[in-house]
Amino acid sequence: MVRELIVKGNTKMGKDGKVWAFNLPAIITCTPTKWCLAKKGKEQNCYALKGNYKFPKVQKSYRERLELSKKDDFVERMIHEIDKRNPTYFRFHSSGDFYSEEYVKKVIEIAENSPDVLFRTTTRRRDLTKIIQELNSLPNFIVRESLDTERTTPKMNLPFAALSQLDIVSKSNSYECKNDCPKCGYYCWGNSVDMHFIEH
Ligand code: SF4
Numbered sequence: 016m017v018r019e020l021i022v023k024g025n026t027k028m029g030k031d032g033k034v035w036a037f038n039l040p041a042i043i044t045c046t047p048t049k050w051c052l053a054k055k056g057k058e059q060n061c062y063a064l065k066g067n068y069k070f071p072k073v074q075k076s077y078r079e080r081l082e083l084s085k086k087d088d089f090v091e092r093m094i095h096e097i098d099k100r101n102p103t104y105f106r107f108h109s110s111g112d113f114y115s116e117e118y119v120k121k122v123i124e125i126a127e128n129s130p131d132v133l134f135r136t137t138t139r140r141r142d143l144t145k146i147i148q149e150l151n152s153l154p155n156f157i158v159r160e161s162l163d164t165e166r167t168t169p170k171m172n173l174p175f176a177a178l179s180q181l182d183i184v185s186k187s188n189s190y191e192c193k194n195d196c197p198k199c200g201y202y203c204w205g206n207s208v209d210m211h212f213i214e215h
Pocket residue numbers: 027028191192193194195196197199200201202203204210
């Protein structure tokens with residue numbers, strides 16, 4: 016079983032300890048679209064289904080974290096670990112998504128008890144819109160709705176995170192992700208803007 020729930024941010028987010036993250040398994044926690052599952056070359060489009068994310072050890076740790084997130088002491092453990100690591104920024108779900116209303120409520124409690132940390136995540140869980148809007152209304156939490164070639168327009172009344180080729184991107188003032196958070200100045204953690212990604 017994993018010893019710690021949270022992990023240091025990945026290369027894109029910066030490895031200097033400013034960013035920490037909590038991840039869950041993809042597919043079983045999100046509502047994947049055809050775009051997520053479609054293959055480009057040998058790998059699937061969703062970045063949580065390729066590269067290092069596919070390693071059995073990594074997948075096992077995500078499954079364990081999913082089970083730990085269902086336990087009564089999850090909120091307390093997360094608050095304790097976040098306090099110990101003292102991140103400036105926190106990413107929920109580089110892999111995975113909200114899987115239940117109860118889990119979103121736990122995330123709300125974690126963010127409320129870590130008021131000096133800026134949290135962000137993306138979601139495809141339209142079935143949990145109401146409670147996710149509540150999470151997004153916290154002053155230190157930004158949730159964006161993921162858009163792709165199957166879901167091209169937002170439905171959750173949240174800022175969006177979209178593929179760059181979508182019409183909605185050219186019609187909006189969407190911010191282009193630089194794929195390097197330290198260089199970008201962690202812009203999307205502090206600004207509740209729509210954003211878009213160039214596919215790599
Ligand atoms: S917009 Fe900037 S801070 Fe946000 S994910 Fe992209 S590079 Fe990182």
